[in-house]
Amino acid sequence: MSRVLVIGCGGVANVAIRKCCMLPEVFTELCIASRTKSKCDALAAELKDKTATVITTAQVNADSLEELCALINSYKPELVMNIALPYQDLTIMEACLRCKVNYMDTANYEPEDTEDPEWKAAYEKRCKEKGFSALFDYSYQWAYREKFEKAGLTALLGCGFDPGVTQAYCAYAKKHEFDEIDTIDILDCNGGDHGYPFATNFNPEVNLREVSAPGSYWEDGHWVEIPAMSIKREYKFDQVGDKDMYLLHHEEIESLAENIPEVKRIRFFMTFGQSYLTHMKCLENVGMLSTTPINFEGHEIVPIKFLKALLPDPASLGPRTKGKTNIGCIFTGRKDGQEKRYYIYNVCDHEACYREVASQAVSYTTGVPAMCGALMMLTGKWIMPGVHTVEEFDPDPFLEALDRYGLPRSESHDPVLVP
Ligand code: NDP
Numbered sequence: 247m248s249r250v251l252v253i254g255c256g257g258v259a260n261v262a263i264r265k266c267c268m269l270p271e272v273f274t275e276l277c278i279a280s281r282t283k284s285k286c287d288a289l290a291a292e293l294k295d296k297t298a299t300v301i302t303t304a305q306v307n308a309d310s311l312e313e314l315c316a317l318i319n320s321y322k323p324e325l326v327m328n329i330a331l332p333y334q335d336l337t338i339m340e341a342c343l344r345c346k347v348n349y350m351d352t353a354n355y356e357p358e359d360t361e362d363p364e365w366k367a368a369y370e371k372r373c374k375e376k377g378f379s380a381l382f383d384y385s386y387q388w389a390y391r392e393k394f395e396k397a398g399l400t401a402l403l404g405c406g407f408d409p410g411v412t413q414a415y416c417a418y419a420k421k422h423e424f425d426e427i428d429t430i431d432i433l434d435c436n437g438g439d440h441g442y443p444f445a446t447n448f449n450p451e452v453n454l455r456e457v458s459a460p461g462s463y464w465e466d467g468h469w470v471e472i473p474a475m476s477i478k479r480e481y482k483f484d485q486v487g488d489k490d491m492y493l494l495h496h497e498e499i500e501s502l503a504e505n506i507p508e509v510k511r512i513r514f515f516m517t518f519g520q521s522y523l524t525h526m527k528c529l530e531n532v533g534m535l536s537t538t539p540i541n542f543e544g545h546e547i548v549p550i551k552f553l554k555a556l557l558p559d560p561a562s563l564g565p566r567t568k569g570k571t572n573i574g575c576i577f578t579g580r581k582d583g584q585e586k587r588y589y590i591y592n593v594c595d596h597e598a599c600y601r602e603v604a605s606q607a608v609s610y611t612t613g614v615p616a617m618c619g620a621l622m623m624l625t626g627k628w629i630m631p632g633v634h635t636v637e638e639f640d641p642d643p644f645l646e647a648l649d650r651y652g653l654p655r656s657e658s659h660d661p662v663l664v665p
Contacts, residue, residue: 247274250622251323253308253338254330255280257448257561257605258352258406262620263289264603265651267297269617272624277321279304282328308334314341325346327620329613330383331449332356339390339401348399348623352406352616353452354497356382356538378462378467380495381455387633395632402628403635405619406612407515407592409435409498411653413637414644415575416502423588423642427579428510430502430662435517437486438569438596438607440644442626444525445558447608449520451550454535456527462495463513464503471495475523479515483572484656485593491515501635510566514663529553541657559599560609567596567606576661592653602652611653618647643663 248576252263255278266273276299278286286303293301303424306317308330318326318341328338328351335355342349357369365510373379387403394401404410412432420427436447448455462471477493497625503512529535538551574591599610622628628639645655 248272248325249275249277249321249323250327250620250624251279251318251321251327252327252329253306253334254328255282255285256329257609258612258616259329261599261603261605261609262327262562262616263613264293264548265614265617266620267293267299267301268651269621270298272621273462274276275300275302277302277304277317279306281305281307285482291334297316305499308338311337311344314338315344318342318345318347325350325620325623326598327616328352332452333358336386339387342399342401343393343397344392344395346399348401349394350402350405350616350619350623350627352404352410354382354384354404354409355386356452356455357386371372371540372417376469378460378495380459380462382497382607384497384500384635389635393588398631400472400623400629400631401633402619402639403633404497404501404624405636406615407653408432408496409451409501410612410615410619410636411592411648412573412575413502413635413656414639414648415476416506416577416643417637417639417641418590418645419505419575419577419588420637424577424579424581424586426508427577428567429509429578430509431576432498432512432514433481433483433491433497433572433574433576433591434487434515435481435483435489435491435572436569436608437483437489437517438571439556440563440567440606442558442563442566443521444562447563447606448560448612450554450557450560454526454529454550454553455537456494456496457516457518458530458535459495461493462499463493463511464499464509465511471646474519481515481548481664482662484591484658485519486570486572489517490519491517500636502637505635514560561605564596564600564604564606564609567600570595572578572627573611574656586659587661587663589658591656592648593623593656594653599654614652615648618644621647
């Protein structure tokens with residue numbers, strides 16, 4: 247028996263909510279709250295006769311601490327699932343702390359970019375200290391560790407696929423396959439085709455910012471930063487085939503470097519087609535990826551937000567997308583004195599996802615782990631006061647839940663390594 251408040255009702259939340267409603271014995275009551283209440287109402291109406299979960303809806307501006315606290319205090323959930331945008335993470339964490347409720351999200355906090363010179367100066371100083379220049383990093387949320395611990399509350403950060411399942415794969419490799427891990431390569435391949443010349447598979451603002459930022463990886467105890475898209479590799483993915491992939495900065499590298507301290511190198515690669523990259527470069531060159539507001543015919547517009555309005559809604563890609571995703575981790579290291587390599591991954595079919603939950607595989611591979619993470623917390627398996635990332639918890643029950651609820655693992659003990 248549990249009562250859960252979900253904040254956000256976009257592509258990922260739609261999958262997570264539908265999956266929660268397939269387990270009404272755990273998710274007894276669910277409140278879907280978001281900025282646009284009509285989206286929550288439409289989903290609730292669709293699910294009403296299909297689930298025993300009691301669903302209510304609410305309007306909330308998750309940038310407002312007061313509104314969040316009022317909603318949490320009136321609904322009294324055991325868990326808040328933050329599936330809005332990374333900009334809201336800190337406000338929602340703060341509200342959970344004030345209202346004494348457990349918290350989880352799917353992406354780490356990212357401040358909204360601004361042209362304020364003071365903000366820019368502080369940001370540049372921060373980049374120098376961190377060693378990488380991505381706007382997002384865990385330090386904002388790790389600053390809450392002591393407060394959550396003292397309050398006896400658990401905050402689970404980044405429980406999607408990557409971050410999320412990839413870290414559970416690392417914890418699993420550490421627990422069962424290796425005494426010592428030397429290298430981790432996280433490979434995120436989307437072999438799907440939606441038929442549009444250009445579209446992003448999840449929130450365009452978050453996606454384009456991530457991809458156009460400098461890449462970086464962890465090596466011998468420090469960050470190595472490289473120009474965006476400057477390291478390219480080819481890889482033959484199981485059930486997808488040959489793809490070009492590029493080294494990106496990614497948030498889980500930061501927590502993995504802290505939690506698996508012996509690891510010598512951690513890299514993250516994502517596949518991109520040439521058409522996507524050409525469009526993105528062109529949009530970047532003409533200033534459409536900028537977050538700086540401009541005045542256009544008397545109206546202030548933010549170019550990347552305007553671009554988001556022009557691009558296909560990621561939620562609309564579901565019925566058009568064919569093909570598969572393949573996401574996983576390749577490890578090298580030692581077990582019982584022997585050198586070994588190991589690959590653990592999931593293959594997910596876009597069309598099968600659409601048939602099941604009316605969504606493509608990118609939202610599916612994020613929404614299912616969000617539901618499984620909530621399941622771990624609500625059943626007490628992943629309750630540990632403080633602020634934690636996925637690799638800090640026992641991976642076994644989580645991976646078993648993923649196997650059962652739609653994202654089964656595949657393994658290879660003789661994978662081809664990435665040069
Ligand atoms: P969408 O843009 O589709 O949905 C975001 C939702 O949040 C919308 O319903 C939006 O409301 C709501 N929202 C935005 N701002 C506010 C606010 N101030 N108050 C209340 N609600 C708000 O995004 P996605 O579903 O694609 O992504 C959701 C999250 O998942 C993001 O944080 C993303 O970074 C993360 N993600 C994580 C992945 C992983 O593997 N870990 C992979 C992919 C995504 P409205 O409808 O009004 O716009």
